[in-house]
Amino acid sequence: MINTHGRPATSRLFLAFFLFGGLSFTASSHASSVAVDDYTVELYDIYCTACHAVKASGAPQAFTSEWHDRLDKGMETLVNHAINGIGNMPPMGTCVECSADDLHDIIQYMAQEQ
Numbered sequence: 001m002i003n004t005h006g007r008p009a010t011s012r013l014f015l016a017f018f019l020f021g022g023l024s025f026t027a028s029s030h031a032s033s034v035a036v037d038d039y040t041v042e043l044y045d046i047y048c049t050a051c052h053a054v055k056a057s058g059a060p061q062a063f064t065s066e067w068h069d070r071l072d073k074g075m076e077t078l079v080n081h082a083i084n085g086i087g088n089m090p091p092m093g094t095c096v097e098c099s100a101d102d103l104h105d106i107i108q109y110m111a112q113e114q
C-alpha cells in the first residue's frame, strides 16, 4: 500500500519539476526577447515623444542612429543629463514621476536603432 502510493507521488513530483522547468525556461526566454517593459514604453510615449519623435525639436530622434554619439558618453552621463536637463532638453524630460532607473530604461529603449 505504501509503495503503490509512493511511486505515483514520486513520478508526479518529477513531472511537476519537469513542467516547472519548462515554464521558467519559456518565461526567461520571453523576457530576453522583449527588451523593454510596458511601463517604460508608456513613459516614453507620454513624456519623451513630444521631442524625441519630432525632428524639428532638435532632440536626437528615437530609434535612429542619432544616438550613436550620445551613447559614447556612457549611460550614467546620459541619465544625469536627462535628470538635470541639457541644452533645450528640460530637466527629467518633463517626466516628474520618472525615477533615475525609469529614465535609464527609457533612454536604452529609444536609443535602439530600428
Ligand code: HEC
Pocket: 043, 044, 047, 048, 049, 050, 051, 052, 057, 058, 059, 060, 070, 073, 077, 078, 079, 081, 082, 086, 087, 088, 089, 090, 092, 093, 094, 095, 098, 103, 106, 107
Ligand atoms: C521639450 C523637448 C524634450 C522632451 C520632452 C524630452 N527631451 Fe530629451 N532632449 C531634448 C533635446 C533638444 C535634446 C538635445 C539636447 C542637446 O544636446 O543640446 C535632448 C537630449 C536628450 C538626451 C541626450 C543627453 C546627452 O547627454 O546627449 C537624453 C538621454 C534625453 N534627451 C532623454 C530624454 C527622456 C528620457 C525624455 C522623456 C522622459 C526626454 N528626453 C524628453 C528635448 C526633449
